[in-house]
Amino acid sequence: MSSPAEPVSASPSDGGAPPAPSRVEPGLDPAWIAETVARALDEDLGVAPGRDVTTQATVPPSATGTAHLVARADGVVAGLVVVEEVTRQVAERFGLPPVEVTFVASDGAAVGRGRVLAALTGPVQVLLAAERTLLNLASRASGVATATRAWARELAGTGAQVLDTRKTTPGLRALEKYAVRAGGGTNKRMGLYDVAMVKDNHVVAAGSVSAAIDAIRRTFPDVLVQVEADTTAQALEAVSAGADFLLLDNMPTPVLAETVAAVRAREGKDGVPAKVELEATGNLTLDRAREVAGTGVDYLSVGALTHSAPILDLALDLLPTLPPR
Incomplete structure (x- = not known):
């Protein structure tokens, strides 16, 4: 067989x-x-x-x-x-x-x-x-x-990869993420248990990005810490606090390029990780894919891969x- x-x-x-x-x-x-x-x-x-x-x-x-x-x-x-x-x-x-x-x-x-x-x-x-x-x-x-x-x-040849999200069919996440791999994409976190993701509500609850990251490091010292940022200032605050991975959410292409450059300039300095993974997310379309990849991000995350395909x-x-x- x-x-x-x-x-x-x-x-x-x-x-x-x-x-x-x-x-x-x-x-x-x-x-x-x-x-x-x-x-x-x-x-x-x-x-x-x-x-x-x-x-x-x-x-x-x-x-x-x-x-x-x-x-x-x-x-x-x-x-x-x-x-x-x-x-x-x-x-x-x-x-x-x-x-x-x-x-x-x-x-x-x-x-x-x-x-x-x-x-x-x-x-x-x-x-x-x-x-x-x-x-x-x-x-x-x-x-x-x-x-x-x-x-x-x-995205072939750009250096950027397409990521999935947690926006999956209940009960079928493993199959749908498997299908993303079969299609040539990359899986992001499988759930809330394997990677920390600091979003706006966590910042509100913790009091600040730094406080949220510090709490995660104390409680779960071995997990990767990702932070969502809507502005260049938020991105720089997050990496200065030790974030390993940034989600750059709904940024126009010029702002995205500026943010990527600013973060890259900080890498390896003043407590910033030597390599911060950068992901563009929000309102991405195929016709913009190469343009967004050209900003230097490592990933483009696309919820539609699993929630709308x-x-x-x-x-x-x-x-x-x-x-x-």
């Missing part, structure tokens, strides 16, 4: 996009996949074992067949890692043999309309009952990967079987 996460590279038809990561699956815990699929199947089939009243009434358990997972539009595929788990769990719920899955595309690959991504062979009841859950997850992930690839392609249209087509002779 082939793997959906084999090393992949950009297709010549992908407009010169940077190669997808050679392995994009790290960080997707198999146990998380199993739990996520189980919840999704409970929604569709009812609480385990559940049932598909249409399929189980019209298709005998003994019927077998092959279905093709097909792209109905051009895009970047992601989420193939869930295909086997969905079919495995449905087969187990129905007490039927497992489905054999043969992948002919990999997560992170650019695919064209009509491209077959995988062939699934096994009980037809399993194929039909698994169809919608499988497509929901893979289409969603592929849409995120496709949107991300457009940004990665636009349309799905990539995928289908699971059951192949006709020849009538008995």
